[in-house]
Amino acid sequence: MIVQKYGGTSVATIEKIRLIAKSIKARLETEKKMVVVVSAMSGETDALINLGKSIGIEKRELDQLTCLGENKTISLLAGALCEDGVKAVSLTGWQAGVITSDDFSKAKINKIKINNILLKLQEYDVVVVAGFQGITKCGDITTLGKGGSDTTALALAGAIGCEAEIFTDVCGIFSADPKVLKNAKKLDAIDFSSLMEMSACGAKIMETRSVEIAKKYGIEFYVSKSLSGAREGTKVFEEESFEGAVVKNLTVKDGISFVEIKCVSEDDFQNMMKFCKEFGQNFEMFSFEEGEGFALSFLAQEKNLNLLESRTQNANGFDISIIKGFSKLTVVGAGFRTHKDVVASILFELKKKKILVKKVMLSEVSVEILVNEKDQNEAVCVLSNMFKLENKEISVAIVGATGLVGRTFLKVLEESEIKSQVKNLYLFASKKSAGKKLIFDGKEFLVEELTEENIKTKKIDYAFFSAGEKVSKTFAEMFVEAGAVVIDNSSAYRMEKDVPLVVPEVNFEKTHSKIIANPNCSTIQCMLPLYALKKNFGLEGVAYATYQAVSGSGEKGVQDFELTKEGEKPKFYPYPIFDNCLPHIGGFLENGYTSEEMKMINETKKILGDETLKISATCVRVPVKNCHSVLVTATLTKDASLEEIKKEFSLQNGIVVIDDIAKNVYPINKMANGKNEVFVGRIRKDLFNPYVVHFWCVADNVRKGAALNGVQILEKMLKNK
Numbered sequence: 001m002i003v004q005k006y007g008g009t010s011v012a013t014i015e016k017i018r019l020i021a022k023s024i025k026a027r028l029e030t031e032k033k034m035v036v037v038v039s040a041m042s043g044e045t046d047a048l049i050n051l052g053k054s055i056g057i058e059k060r061e062l063d064q065l066t067c068l069g070e071n072k073t074i075s076l077l078a079g080a081l082c083e084d085g086v087k088a089v090s091l092t093g094w095q096a097g098v099i100t101s102d103d104f105s106k107a108k109i110n111k112i113k114i115n116n117i118l119l120k121l122q123e124y125d126v127v128v129v130a131g132f133q134g135i136t137k138c139g140d141i142t143t144l145g146k147g148g149s150d151t152t153a154l155a156l157a158g159a160i161g162c163e164a165e166i167f168t169d170v171c172g173i174f175s176a177d178p179k180v181l182k183n184a185k186k187l188d189a190i191d192f193s194s195l196m197e198m199s200a201c202g203a204k205i206m207e208t209r210s211v212e213i214a215k216k217y218g219i220e221f222y223v224s225k226s227l228s229g230a231r232e233g234t235k236v237f238e239e240e241s242f243e244g245a246v247v248k249n250l251t252v253k254d255g256i257s258f259v260e261i262k263c264v265s266e267d268d269f270q271n272m273m274k275f276c277k278e279f280g281q282n283f284e285m286f287s288f289e290e291g292e293g294f295a296l297s298f299l300a301q302e303k304n305l306n307l308l309e310s311r312t313q314n315a316n317g318f319d320i321s322i323i324k325g326f327s328k329l330t331v332v333g334a335g336f337r338t339h340k341d342v343v344a345s346i347l348f349e350l351k352k353k354k355i356l357v358k359k360v361m362l363s364e365v366s367v368e369i370l371v372n373e374k375d376q377n378e379a380v381c382v383l384s385n386m387f388k389l390e391n392k393e394i395s396v397a398i399v400g401a402t403g404l405v406g407r408t409f410l411k412v413l414e415e416s417e418i419k420s421q422v423k424n425l426y427l428f429a430s431k432k433s434a435g436k437k438l439i440f441d442g443k444e445f446l447v448e449e450l451t452e453e454n455i456k457t458k459k460i461d462y463a464f465f466s467a468g469e470k471v472s473k474t475f476a477e478m479f480v481e482a483g484a485v486v487i488d489n490s491s492a493y494r495m496e497k498d499v500p501l502v503v504p505e506v507n508f509e510k511t512h513s514k515i516i517a518n519p520n521c522s523t524i525q526c527m528l529p530l531y532a533l534k535k536n537f538g539l540e541g542v543a544y545a546t547y548q549a550v551s552g553s554g555e556k557g558v559q560d561f562e563l564t565k566e567g568e569k570p571k572f573y574p575y576p577i578f579d580n581c582l583p584h585i586g587g588f589l590e591n592g593y594t595s596e597e598m599k600m601i602n603e604t605k606k607i608l609g610d611e612t613l614k615i616s617a618t619c620v621r622v623p624v625k626n627c628h629s630v631l632v633t634a635t636l637t638k639d640a641s642l643e644e645i646k647k648e649f650s651l652q653n654g655i656v657v658i659d660d661i662a663k664n665v666y667p668i669n670k671m672a673n674g675k676n677e678v679f680v681g682r683i684r685k686d687l688f689n690p691y692v693v694h695f696w697c698v699a700d701n702v703r704k705g706a707a708l709n710g711v712q713i714l715e716k717m718l719k720n721k
Contacts, residue, residue, distance in 0.1 A: 002027070003164040005037040005131065005153035010167055010226035011073050012042035014080075021080035023227050024126060028086065029657040030650035033121050035160065037131040037153040038077055040069025045132075059104035063133075063143045067093070070130035070149075078128045085663060088126040091116065094135035096127075098152060100142045107134060107142035108209075109151065112159040129156065147207025154210050158217035166206070171225040171417065172234035173198075173205055175389040176250040180380055183391040183420050185719070187248065189235040194248050194332050197365045201330035202253035211236070232653070247333040247342075247387040252380060254373055255302040256326040258358060261318055264293040268317035272296070275318070284328065285361050285368060297359075299328060299370070326358060327376040331367045331383060343367055349382050391718060393423040397460045397484070399475065400467030401427035401447055402436055404554050405489060408707040409464045414440055416711050418718060426458055429467070452478055460484040464710050480514045485717070487710045489518040494603060501606050503527040504712040505654050511717060518713075520596070521705025522546050522619070522628050523603045525678045525697055530634060532652040533645070533693070534608055538637030540691070541614035544600055545631040548585060549624040549669070550577055552701050561625060573621070582621040594619060627669035628701040636691045642683065645693055649680050659683050667698040675700055676708055 004024070011017050024036060039045075045066055052062045074090035081088035097113030120127045131149025134142050144151050150166055157164035173195070174184040192215035199208040205223070214221055214236065224233025263272050272294065284299040302324060336342055343362055346369065350357055355378060359370040371379050384390045396413070400406040406429070413419060425440055427447045434449035448454050450471070455478050463479045465472050465488040472492035479486050493499040494517040500510035501517045506527050519527070526544065533539055550557035556572040563569070564576035575582055586595030593601075597617040605611050614635075650657045658667050659681040667679035678699045686692035699705055 001033050001035075001160065001162045002031050003035045003037065003153050003157040003160065003162060005149055005164065005166045006039065006226060007149065007168050008039040008042040008044070009169040011038055011077065014076065016226075017073075017076050018080050018083075019227060021077060021084050021086070024081060025084050025086050026656055026658060027650075028125055029659055030647050032125070034126045035117060035121075035129060035156055036077065036126055037129045037149055037156065038070065038073045039131050039149040040066075041073055044069035044072070060140060063104050063107075064141050066143055067130070067133040067141055070132055074128045074130045078126075081126055081128070086126055087124045088128060089120050089124045090128040090130075091120065092130045093133035093152065094141065096129045096156070098134035098155070100134035100136060100144070102136045102138070102140060102142065104140075104142055106145035107136075109134060109144070109155050109213075112155055114156070114159045117156070117160070147210050150206050150210035151213060154213045154219055154221065157219045157221065158213060164214075164219060164221035166221055166223045167226040167228075168223065169225065170223075171228065171232075173223050173236075173249075175248065176380070176384070177203065177252065178420075180252050181250070181384055181390050183393065185389060185391055186417060187234050188719075189237065190248055191334075192236060192238055193365050194334065195236055197330070197332045198249050198251055201251040201328075201332065201366065201368070203249065203251040246335060247331055247389070249332040250380065250383055250387070250389055251330045251332065252327060252376065253301075253330075254327045254376060256328050256370070256373075257300045257302055257305055258297065258323045258326055258370065259300050260295065260297040260321045260323075262293060262295045263318035265317065269294045272318045285359055285370065287359075299326070325373045326370050327373045327379075329369045329371065329376070329379055329383065331369070331387070332365060334365055336362055336367055337364045345386065346383065349386055350379060353378055353382055355379050355382070391418070391421045392721065394418075394421050394461045394718070395424035395426070395459055396422050396714075397426040397428060397458075397463040397479070399428045399450060399463060399465045399471065401438060402429045402433040403466055404551060404558070405466035405702055405706045406464075407438070408702050409466060409710065410438060410440055412703065412707045412711045416715060418711075418715050421718065424458075424460075426460060428454065450475060455479060455482055458482075462487065462714055464707075464714075465489055466706065476515055484514075486515045487518060487713055488515060489706050489710060491520070491599065493517045494519065494599070495606065501603060502713055503531075503607055503709060504716050505652070506531040507607055507609070508713070508716050511713060516713060518706060518710050519603045519607060520599045521552055521701040522548060522596075522630055523600050523607070524705045524709050525628065525699035525701070526600075526604070526630055526632055527607055528652055528654050528678045529632065529649055529680050529695060529697060530604070530608065532648045532655070533634055533636060534610075536648045537640045537645075539608070539610070539613065539634060540637050541635040542604060543615070543633040544597075544617035544619075546585075546600070546617070546619045547581075547622045547624070547629040547631075548619060549622065549626050549628055549701060551626045552585075552621075552628065552705075557621075558625060561623065577621060578623050580623060583618065585619040585621050593617070624669055626700060626702060627672045627698060628705065629667075629669065630697045631694065632697055633686075633692060633694050635689070636693065639690045640693075642685055646683055649683070649695075654678055655680055657681065657683075667696060669698060672698045672700050672704075674703065676704060678704060 048066045052065045078088045078090040099111050100107035131152040172186045176184040178184050196208050196211045220237045222233050286298045288296045355375045361368040398409050428450040429447050431449045436447045437444045463484045463486050469490045469492040472488050472490040476486045494501050499515050499517050550561040560570045560572045564578035596619040600617045601615045656677045656679050666681035672679050682696035
């Protein structure tokens with residue numbers, strides 16, 4: 001059981017709603033029952049608010065109006081799910097039992113009566129609930145204000161007693177706003193208290209009260225990008241306390257004014273307090289001093305200054321001074337009270353850059369620093385460098401850039417989280433391809449000839465190789481000598497003892513060398529489900545039967561497919577590949593196996609770290625342009641039910657389980673084309689041996705089976721630096 005929440009941008013169009021419906025359907029393979037909370041379609045709530053304000057309706061009526069946005073979305077998503085064969089029903093906030101206070105437009109949830117949801121879950125697989133809305137004891141419809149759908153989702157998760165996933169338009173929570181810090185690090189995990197502090201200090205991630213609910217009821221949740229895999233993004237949980245100060249995030253709030261109010265007598269003090277109360281703002285960096293008189297200070301956002309300045313004429317017996325032009329920087333983490341050297345270090349580093357600090361406030365989980373607005377960017381830079389909040393810029397090379405895999409490396413790199421870190425990009429190919437231009441991030445890059453001189457004249461941190469075994473053997477060491485780490489997609493180094501052969505979801509810890517080998521494409525896609533089986537049920541043996549697309553042979557294979565499709569003779573394969581299957585990939589060896597088959601056998605043993613595995617393989621080239629399919633037969637060391645196996649497959653990062661034979665639903669090549677995931681289906685136990693399981697495994701061999709694997713290795717290397 002899981003509660004998911006999708007924000008307005010995620011459900012902005014009918015097309016996006018249909019994609020979410022398909023994602024929910026795939027997730028039902030493991031969760032069985034789901035509650036899905038949705039916001040109004042992007043822009044819908046603002047349009048309804050503006051419509052209401054155009055005739056000046058009161059808050060109660062405005063809530064009646066604005067809740068229509070979510071009502072529209074729940075019906076559309078429930079309809080899309082039903083269209084896909086999923087039993088789904090929609091509920092408004094009040095039908096879902098969300099009981100609130102009567103504070104219209106900013107109501108708080110008092111309790112949730114989940115009886116109706118539980119009743120619907122007996123009949124339906126998915127209950128779609130409108131976020132942002134509820135109902136009072138008296139039956140008035142209310143809305144929860146900003147972040148209301150997050151609050152609804154986490155409150156429902158608390159009431160049901162399950163985890164939650166909050167899907168947005170970003171891939172997780174970062175060490176700082178990427179608009180402020182270009183290469184801010186994505187956080188794999190963060191604790192409730194730190195996220196609450198970040199939200200309170202101006203980070204536009206989640207509303208503080210929604211996180212408060214999660215903390216109160218111990219609801220672990222994930223913040224991820226819509227349509228990303230389960231358990232991706234950033235995990236939010238209750239972190240155990242350990243000694244030591246830890247910095248996790250930097251938030252920045254500009255447009256801040258420093259307000260100071262002073263008075264002398266007790267009577268004036270009473271007037272001063274009354275004035276502050278009427279001002280009605282939540283005070284930040286509030287400070288109060290009593291001596292010969294009374295003095296208090298606080299921060300105000302400049303958008304609220306008109307109200308403050310208009311009331312200064314009523315200041316009776318006290319003086320008000322307002323100084324504009326500040327920024328507040330908040331370092332969020334833990335352990336600051338007991339490790340005050342952190343604060344001293346911050347002040348020391350800022351002073352070195354001649355940045356004037358107006359005020360500092362310290363708590364256990366944050367350090368707030370007030371600086372002049374003109375110093376904001378430099379102060380952000382200082383704090384980022386101190387606490388390593390920003391990813392390092394890198395120089396990357398792609399060898400074989402004009403080939404099928406090389407171009408895919410370029411595309412995957414452009415779509416990756418580390419794109420912004422790529423300061424310099426160098427493209428290399430043969431003399432024949434030199435001079436061509438390729439596009440990366442909207443810019444043209446010239447392809448250079450791969451020569452020793454061209455390598456030595458550049459400072460390259462990482463190099464992707466996709467130009468074949470001979471090129472790798474000739475040039476990889478040159479890159480290493482020039483200071484680069486090489487991620488090689490050829491077979492040149494795969495079985496060398498001191499070179500790690502890596503699938504990052506399986507054995508990333510092996511990346512300890514200056515040359516890292518990418519496995520064979522068919523091996524890569526099989527490693528994810530086999531690793532899930534091995535770590536949970538043990539693994540004794542594997543039998544592979546592959547059905548490999550012509551793109552696995554590069555451009556030559558694709559060209560042969562087109563030639564033989566037109567009735568012409570093949571130039572690369574020994575027989576026409578169109579309308580044919582060739583049980584022949586690589587050269588035949590003395591033992592009767594092909595080199596491709598032995599690659600899969602030997603690479604599987606090396607990656608899974610078990611030379612005792614009993615493995616056989618038959619590799620077949622099929623008349624399909626792209627995406628490999630593999631029938632895998634795995635022998636486990638302990639019995640496991642089909643439900644247990646499916647669950648572990650679904651929990652393995654990078655796998656999507658598609659397995660509903662009652663509806664003829666299973667993975668096919670078109671599903672995997674252009675996708676990052678490995679699709680697994682036709683999962684079944686052997687008829688005679690309870691320790692044997694058979695499954696069908698499909699993936700994009702050029703993308704997942706080559707380029708993506710290499711880029712994921714680099715992503716993890718940079719994250720762990």
